[in-house]
Structure formats: C-alpha cells, structure tokens
Amino acid sequence: MLRQAFASLRTAQASPPSLASASHHLRIRPRISHLAPQVASRWTSTRSLLPSTRSLPNYSLYKALPYRRNFATSFPRQARNTYNRFNPSSARPSVFYTLISRSRPHHFVFIGLGISGVYLYNTEVIEMTGRRRFNCVSHEAELKMGMQSYREILAQSQGRILPDNHPVAQMVNRVLQRLIPQAPIEGADWRVHVIVDDSNANAFVLPGGKVFVYTGILPICQDEDGLAAVLGHEIAHVVARHPAERMSNSFLTLGTVFLISLLFDVSGQLSSMLVNLMWSLPNSRTQEAEADNIGLMMMAKACFNPEAAVRLWHRMQQQEKSAPPQFMSTHPSSYNREESIRGWLDKAETVYADSGCSTFGSYMPSFKKAYETQSSYGW
Numbered sequence: 001m002l003r004q005a006f007a008s009l010r011t012a013q014a015s016p017p018s019l020a021s022a023s024h025h026l027r028i029r030p031r032i033s034h035l036a037p038q039v040a041s042r043w044t045s046t047r048s049l050l051p052s053t054r055s056l057p058n059y060s061l062y063k064a065l066p067y068r069r070n071f072a073t074s075f076p077r078q079a080r081n082t083y084n085r086f087n088p089s090s091a092r093p094s095v096f097y098t099l100i101s102r103s104r105p106h107h108f109v110f111i112g113l114g115i116s117g118v119y120l121y122n123t124e125v126i127e128m129t130g131r132r133r134f135n136c137v138s139h140e141a142e143l144k145m146g147m148q149s150y151r152e153i154l155a156q157s158q159g160r161i162l163p164d165n166h167p168v169a170q171m172v173n174r175v176l177q178r179l180i181p182q183a184p185i186e187g188a189d190w191r192v193h194v195i196v197d198d199s200n201a202n203a204f205v206l207p208g209g210k211v212f213v214y215t216g217i218l219p220i221c222q223d224e225d226g227l228a229a230v231l232g233h234e235i236a237h238v239v240a241r242h243p244a245e246r247m248s249n250s251f252l253t254l255g256t257v258f259l260i261s262l263l264f265d266v267s268g269q270l271s272s273m274l275v276n277l278m279w280s281l282p283n284s285r286t287q288e289a290e291a292d293n294i295g296l297m298m299m300a301k302a303c304f305n306p307e308a309a310v311r312l313w314h315r316m317q318q319q320e321k322s323a324p325p326q327f328m329s330t331h332p333s334s335y336n337r338e339e340s341i342r343g344w345l346d347k348a349e350t351v352y353a354d355s356g357c358s359t360f361g362s363y364m365p366s367f368k369k370a371y372e373t374q375s376s377y378g379w
C-alpha cells in the first residue's frame with residue numbers, strides 16, 4: 001500500500017500538476033485522500049501545489065478557493081507550518097480595500113462633490129494681481145507657524161545677530177521701514193535681524209513680519225535700492241500669502257505628517273521640522289512672477305528706484321553661474337525675470353511718480369561703505 005503511495009508520489013513530483021488548470025487540480029485531489037497522513041503531508045507540502053500568497057490579492061479571494069478547507073482542516077501540522085511562514089495576517093483585506101469594495105458609484109459622486117465644495121469654499125482671489133488660488137490655511141495658523149520659526153531661527157543665530165544700533169542694521173531697517181506702509185499684512189509685528197554670515201547670500205520674511213537678512217546678500221544688493229528689490233520681493237511673498245498657498249497645495253502630505261506627529265511625536269519636533277521644510281521649499285514660477293510684480297510696485301511706491309530691481313536680478317543671475325546664492329534655491333529663476341520686470345517698469349515708474357517721489361538716486365549710500373567705515377566685519 002505504502003509502496004504504491006510512494007510510487008504515485010514520485011510520479012506526482014516528477015510532473016506536478018499545474019494550478020493554472022483548476023479542473024486538473026480537482027481531478028488529482030481525490031487521489032491523495034487515500035494516502036497515509038504522512039505521505040499526504042509530503043505530497044501536499046510540495047510548493048507547486050499550493051497557491052502562492054503573493055499571487056493572492058486578498059484574503060477573501062483566498063477563502064473562495066476550493067482547496068482551502070482541505071488545507072486548513074485536514075492537513076497535518078507540518079503543512080500548516082509551511083503556510084504560516086507566509087504570515088497570514090498580511091493577506092487580510094486592507095481598510096482601504098474594504099472601503100473601495102463596499103463603495104457604490106454614487107458614493108464617489110458624493111466624495112467628488114465634497115472635494116469640489118471644499119476646493120471652491122477655500123478659493124480666493126489675490127487682490128493685487130487678481131489671481132485665483134486655493135488656500136485652506138488660515139491667517140492665524142500662518143502667523144503662529146511664522147512665530148514658531150522665528151523663535152527657532154533666533155536661537156540658531158545667537159551671537160551672530162548685529163545689534164540694532166549697528167550702521168548696517170540701521171540701513172537695513174531703514175529700507176524695511178519705508179516698505180512696511182506698502183505691505184498690508186494684518187497682525188504683522190515687523191522686526192528685522194541682520195545675521196553675520198558672509199557665506200550665506202540669503203534674506204527672507206516670515207509670515208507675521210519677521211525679516212532676516214544675511215550679510216552674504218548685501219554685496220549683491222550693493223545699495224538700499226538693491227536691498228529694497230530683495231525685501232520688496234520677499235515681503236510680496238508674504239503679502240500674497242504664498243507660504244499658506246504652498247502648504248495648501250501639499251495639504252494631503254502635510255495632513256498625513258501632522259496626523260502622525262499628533263499621534264506619535266510628543267515633543268512636537270516633527271511638526272516643527274515640517275514648518276521649517278515648508279519655508280525652504282522653492283516657490284513656483286507663478287509665485288515668483290507674482291512676487292516680482294508686487295515687490296516692484298511696492299518699492300516704487302516707497303520711492304526706491306524700480307530700475308534697481310532689473311540690475312539686482314542681473315547680478316543675482318551672474319552670481320548663480322559661479323556660486324549659486326542660497327536665495328536662489330527658494331527663488332528659482334525659471335523664467336526670464338529681467339525681461340518680465342523690464343516689461344513692468346513703465347507702470348512702476350508711473351507709480352513712483354504718483355507717490356510724489358523726488359528724482360531717482362537722491363540718497364543711495366552703499367552698504368559696502370557703511371560696512372567698511374563702521375564695522376570690523378569685512379567682506
């Protein structure tokens with residue numbers, strides 16, 4: 001009896017039946033039921049007869065297969081162990097799959113309508129340019145995140161911040177004070193810090209009105225007009241609420257990470273890292289062009305020479321070829337900036353004239369002069 005069984009086993013192993021044909025499988029299955037349990041164990045542990053768990057899309061489909069009952073109830077321990085190695089829990093249907101499989105077409109219509117409703121409800125128009133965009137981050141939330149980043153940057157820059165009475169800090173502050181009346185930001189508390197770091201050509205404004213200027217960018221700015229072009233552009237990003245727009249556009253990613261940080265990150269480090277990451281992401285081409293436009297009008301209204309903006313961006317692009325300034329990593333020149341700004345110059349000069357400004361270049365002391373005569377820091 002056993003010899004016959006082994007003989008039939010060898011035959012089966014030499015040419016294993018294909019699972020591709022269910023009828024073939026069903027045909028040979030009754031044959032093994034006559035074998036002794038040990039032999040059946042060896043026979044059934046032949047992998048070619050068992051379905052690969054990788055090929056099973058989900059557990060429910062697995063349950064529907066005809067040989068499941070034999071496998072789970074009749075097979076000896078050895079065979080069951082073979083199955084356990086594949087971690088049966090991984091074959092259970094996911095929540096996502098369950099939701100999708102139970103959904104009906106009208107559910108998707110409702111979801112689509114809901115998303116469209118949320119999108120439309122959070123769509124707004126930027127007053128200065130008339131552009132329509134999606135923004136679901138509140139002004140208060142934006143201010144709060146700006147304040148959080150402000151504290152962190154201050155802590156990181158300790159010992160490198162120029163005192164307020166330093167001539168360079170005073171010049172930078174003077175430029176800022178002239179621009180502020182043109183920047184309608186509700187709840188802003190303006191303050192500028194000049195950080196001594198000649199290797200860092202960067203400047204940025206946080207939501208809430210906190211301005212950071214690194215000394216590395218001053219040689220590129222050259223004078224107050226050049227700095228006004230940089231700060232005007234930076235303030236324009238905040239006036240147009242571009243940080244909030246960037247957050248809204250990556251809302252799904254942010255939402256997921258925020259959720260994870262709420263659940264697992266007790267110290268709040270993750271959300272803090274996330275906020276910092278948001279400031280370091282590059283602006284889109286649309287946002288850059290918009291900030292150029294708004295910034296140019298702001299500097300013209302504040303009686304800075306708008307032509308200085310064309311020269312500044314030219315210097316910035318020249319610099320980019322040799323040693324890319326940090327500033328350019330978040331403000332990509334993915335379009336012809338200089339040409340666009342030249343196209344807006346006529347309007348900017350009209351704004352300048354309408355603002356009752358005197359002639360161009362009435363008072364434009366250079367930063368280099370102030371730095372060399374009054375400071376021990378060199379460039």
Ligand SMILES: [Zn+2]
Binds near residue numbers: 233283288330331
């Ligand atoms: Zn920019």
